[in-house]
Amino acid sequence: xxxxxxxxxxxxxxxxxxxxxxxxxxxxxxxxxxxxxxxxxxxxxxxxxxxxxxxxxxxxxxxxxxxxxxxxxxxxxxxxxxxxxxxxxxxxxxxxxxxxxxxxxxxxxxxxxxxxxxxxxxxxxxxxxxxxxxxxxxxxxxxxxxxx
Numbered sequence: 001x002x003x004x005x006x007x008x009x010x011x012x013x014x015x016x017x018x019x020x021x022x023x024x025x026x027x028x029x030x031x032x033x034x035x036x037x038x039x040x041x042x043x044x045x046x047x048x049x050x051x052x053x054x055x056x057x058x059x060x061x062x063x064x065x066x067x068x069x070x071x072x073x074x075x076x077x078x079x080x081x082x083x084x085x086x087x088x089x090x091x092x093x094x095x096x097x098x099x100x101x102x103x104x105x106x107x108x109x110x111x112x113x114x115x116x117x118x119x120x121x122x123x124x125x126x127x128x129x130x131x132x133x134x135x136x137x138x139x140x141x142x143x144x145x146x147x148x
Contacts, residue, residue, distance in 0.1 A: 001029075001030065001031045001032065001091055001141070001144045001145060001147075002031065002032045002033075002034050002057075002089055002090050002091055002144070003026055003031045003032070003033065003034065003090055003091060003092050003093070003094065003140050003141070003144050004033075004034040004035065004086055004087055004089070004090035004092075004093045004094070004105075004109075005019060005022055005023060005026070005033060005034070005035055005041065005042070005045035005093075005094045005096065006035070006036065006041070006042075006086070006087075006093060006094070006095050006096070006098060006102050006105045006106075007019060007040060007041025007042065007045075007095060007096040007097045007098040007102055007121070008040045008041055008097055008098045008099050008101070008102060009036075009038045009039045009040040009041075009042065010039065010040050011040040011041045011044070011096075011097050012097065014120070015040070015041055015044075015096050015097035015120065016040070016041065016044040017044075018096050018097075018119050018120070018132075018133040019040075019041040019042075019044035019045040019048065019096045019133070020044040020045065020047055020048035020051075021048060021133040021134070022045055022048065022094055022096065022119070022133040022136060022137055023044070023045035023046060023047065023048030023049035023050075023051075023052070023054070023056075024048035024049065024051055024052045024054075025048075025052075025133065025134060025137040026045075026048075026049055026054060026137055026140075026141070027048070027049040027050075027051075027052035027053060027054020027055075028052050028054075029137065029141045030054075031054070031140075031141060031144065032054070032055045032056075032057060033045060033046060033049040033054055033055065033056045033057065034057050034059065034086055034089055034090050035056065035057070035058055035059070035086075036058065036059060036060070036061070036082070036083075036086060037057075037058020037059060037060040037066035037067060037070055037073060037074075038058075038060070038061075038064075038066065038067060039067060041096050041097060041098065042058070042067060043067035043068075043069060045096075046058070046067055046069035046070055047067075047069045049069070050069045050071075055071050055072070056069055056070050056071050056072070057070070057071065057072040057074065058070040058072070058073050058074065059074045059076055059082050059085050059086045059089070060073065060074060060075050060076055060082065061076060061077075061078060061079050061080060061082045062075065062076075062077060062079070063075045063077055080101065080104070083101065083104055083105045083108060084108055086105065087105050087108045087109040087112065087114060088108070088112055088114070090109070090114060090144070091114070091143065091144030091145075091147035092114065092115045092116075092117065092139075092140035092141075092143040092144040092147065093105070093106070093109045093114055093115070093116045093117070093140070094116075094117050094118075094119070094133075094136045094137065094140050095116060095117070095118045095119070095121040095122065095127070096118075096119045096120065096121060096133070096136075097119075097120055097121055098121050098122065102121060102122065103122050103124075106118075106121075106122055106124070106127060110126045110127070114147075115128065115139075115140070115143040116128065117129075117130050117135075117136040117139050117140050117143075118130060118136070119131075119132065119133055119136050
């Protein structure tokens with residue numbers, strides 16, 4: 001089971017805490033955490049997953065190294081087109097905070113019928129707003145388990 005955690009490369013302390021908790025809980029549910037592999041929400045979610053003994057995969061836009069909490073680094077060289085690779089590889093997506101890049105990933109996931117659960121992120125038609133990262137992880141894990 002693979003679940004993507006998406007959000008901005010620069011985030012607030014609250015968003016980082018939520019992302020770290022989401023990563024930790026995903027690892028506890030034996031999910032592989034997919035991310036954009038950079039800083040902010042991506043790094044915090046990977047840190048949480050690694051702390052819980054989980055597996056983290058970063059799909060990077062360029063040839064950079066990525067954050068220090070990645071087990072697998074994919075240097076895509078695709079720029080923002082890597083967003084499509086990231087979300088299409090997931091059985092569910094959790095969005096925490098985020099800007100327009102996060103919005104593009106949400107849009108792609110929805111277009112691909114991949115469920116999106118949000119925590120203090122974009123509130124648009126088709127997403128499932130969650131009050132806490134715990135709720136988002138619970139719902140994402142359920143959805144990913146049903147994913148083909």
